[in-house]
Amino acid sequence: MSKWVPVALADGLKPGGVMRAVVGDQDLVVWRTTAGAVNAWNNRCPHRGMRLSFGFVRGDRLACLYHGWQFGADSVCRYIPAHPDLEPPATITATVYGARERGGLIWVSLSGEGEPDMPDIAVHPVRSLAVDVAPGDLLAALRGACFPVSETWQAGSGTFSHEDLGEAVVAIDGVDGDARCRLVAAVQPLPDGRAMLHLLVDEGPDDGPHDGPAAALKLRLSDWAERLRWFLENPQATSASWTPVLVEERAA
Amino acid sequence: MLKLYDYVLSGSAYKARLMMAILGAPYEAVPVDFYPGNEHRQPDFLDLNPAGTLPVLVDGDLVLTDSAAILTYLAGKHDPPGTWLPAGDPARLAQVVQWLAFSQSLTATAGAARLHDMINRPLDVEAARAGAHRAFRELERHLTAQAFDGNAFLVADQPTIADIACFPYVALSPDGGIAHDDYPAIRGWLDAVKRLPGFIEMPGIHALHEVRETEPGVVAMAAEAG
Ligand SMILES: N[C@@H](CCC(=O)N[C@@H](CS)C(=O)NCC(=O)O)C(=O)O
Numbered sequence: 001m002s003k004w005v006p007v008a009l010a011d012g013l014k015p016g017g018v019m020r021a022v023v024g025d026q027d028l029v030v031w032r033t034t035a036g037a038v039n040a041w042n043n044r045c046p047h048r049g050m051r052l053s054f055g056f057v058r059g060d061r062l063a064c065l066y067h068g069w070q071f072g073a074d075s076v077c078r079y080i081p082a083h084p085d086l087e088p089p090a091t092i093t094a095t096v097y098g099a100r101e102r103g104g105l106i107w108v109s110l111s112g113e114g115e116p117d118m119p120d121i122a123v124h125p126v127r128s129l130a131v132d133v134a135p136g137d138l139l140a141a142l143r144g145a146c147f148p149v150s151e152t153w154q155a156g157s158g159t160f161s162h163e164d165l166g167e168a169v170v171a172i173d174g175v176d177g178d179a180r181c182r183l184v185a186a187v188q189p190l191p192d193g194r195a196m197l198h199l200l201v202d203e204g205p206d207d208g209p210h211d212g213p214a215a216a217l218k219l220r221l222s223d224w225a226e227r228l229r230w231f232l233e234n235p236q237a238t239s240a241s242w243t244p245v246l247v248e249e250r251a252a
Numbered sequence: 253m254l255k256l257y258d259y260v261l262s263g264s265a266y267k268a269r270l271m272m273a274i275l276g277a278p279y280e281a282v283p284v285d286f287y288p289g290n291e292h293r294q295p296d297f298l299d300l301n302p303a304g305t306l307p308v309l310v311d312g313d314l315v316l317t318d319s320a321a322i323l324t325y326l327a328g329k330h331d332p333p334g335t336w337l338p339a340g341d342p343a344r345l346a347q348v349v350q351w352l353a354f355s356q357s358l359t360a361t362a363g364a365a366r367l368h369d370m371i372n373r374p375l376d377v378e379a380a381r382a383g384a385h386r387a388f389r390e391l392e393r394h395l396t397a398q399a400f401d402g403n404a405f406l407v408a409d410q411p412t413i414a415d416i417a418c419f420p421y422v423a424l425s426p427d428g429g430i431a432h433d434d435y436p437a438i439r440g441w442l443d444a445v446k447r448l449p450g451f452i453e454m455p456g457i458h459a460l461h462e463v464r465e466t467e468p469g470v471v472a473m474a475a476e477a478g
């Protein structure tokens with residue numbers, strides 16, 4: 001497993017935040033220093049094996065919930081509360097894996113070699129949702145997907161083009177009259193054979209600085225993702241006013 | 253004085269404890285030996301609550317045997333501003349009642365899976381877990397939409413008894429084999445509830461460390477729990 005895997009929306013892990021991720025069969029803690037740097041380590045505390053994802057961040061250190069050992073961002077143990085005067089031996093370290101932030105996503109690699117397979121484009125986060133289908137099936141559906149480009153979009157209208165931005169990232173460009181919208185969807189394989197969809201949006205040609213997409217746009221895309229998941233998980237289903245996958249592509 | 257028939261490991265009784273802690277309502281706790289004693293199914297307890305469930309809240313002649321009713325009463329009586337139970341706003345009130353009803357489906361699924369894993373309660377645990385994931389998806393979708401509007405809680409822009417009713421069995425679900433990994437919006441909401449002033453812990457539900465360090469009460473609780 002030398003690949004980089006998207007494990008979260010960058011926005012979903014706040015400064016000082018801690019989360020768990022599983023890549024391949026490796027259990028990981030992914031955390032951000034209060035200054036914003038992202039780290040991915042083996043999720044086992046070197047002391048007694050407690051999951052570090054239950055821990056908490058203090059500045060640029062991650063503290064284990066169990067006995068409070070603190071590890072610097074370089075993974076070296078810096079502080080042991082039971083022995084406050086001791087300088088811990090530099091051999092006590094957490095196991096470090098590759099972690100990057102790119103294209104609005106947090107990426108992890110077990111080998112740490114190379115870089116995530118995605119251009120570092122500016123996009124806005126929408127949401128992440130787990131889908132009970134194989135990652136390949138989710139990617140295939142995304143490569144033929146259509147979505148509500150604007151509030152007034154009608155099923156069957158508009159044109160859609162699909163571009164792989166990387167092995168696990170698909171961009172979907174929708175144009176409908178004057179409205180255009182670019183979705184960016186990244187697929188994370190989950191350990192049980194399912195997939196996580198990380199959804200981002202680029203509102204179109206840069207019109208200068210703005211606060212990110214309106215709540216109404218995010219909600220429309222979030223509902224779209226729910227609908228896409230429903231169609232993937234219920235392949236026999238027939239009754240819906242519109243399907244989120246282009247009909248030609250579905251038949252092909 | 254309010255009297256709460258209580259069991260420390262009960263997520264339903266914790267709803268009442270948490271609400272009283274947040275509202276600062278003093279009460280007397282009467283411990284019931286739920287496990288292994290099965291005291292809640294013995295005649296003395298059944299005289300008080302024929303349903304044989306915890307929690308029970310007694311205030312003078314009033315006996316309440318359902319956690320949603322208990323939360324309704326506590327908020328009505330001990331929250332003068334009336335934000336925890338927005339009785340003056342029909343739409344908000346109705347949404348609160350809707351999530352109170354939803355909380356029962358959490359007890360029946362995630363709560364049941366936890367009883368199975370913790371005290372070997374005989375039941376179809378796979379069905380309970382599947383039901384919990386269905387309920388969590390519904391909750392995740394709602395909380396995602398709320399977050400888009402800048403809202404951290406279930407109803408409108410304030411915490412209500414609906415959050416207190418839904419919180420325990422979601423927070424405790426890993427004890428029943430139901431992980432939170434699939435649900436980022438739920439994780440954010442659990443943290444928001446943990447940041448509420450007056451928040452208390454129970455076994456299996458830990459305060460956020462940032463909160464622990466600023467709230468002496470929580471530190472004391474954690475120390476007692478060992
Ligand atoms: N409707 C009740 C149900 C609460 C509930 O199920 N409580 C559990 C304890 S956490 C109980 O007493 N179960 C009885 C039993 O399992 O024997 C409420 O929400 O107050």
Ligand code: FES
Pocket residue numbers: 045046047048049050064065066067068069
């Ligand atoms: S197990 Fe982590 S500090 Fe002891």
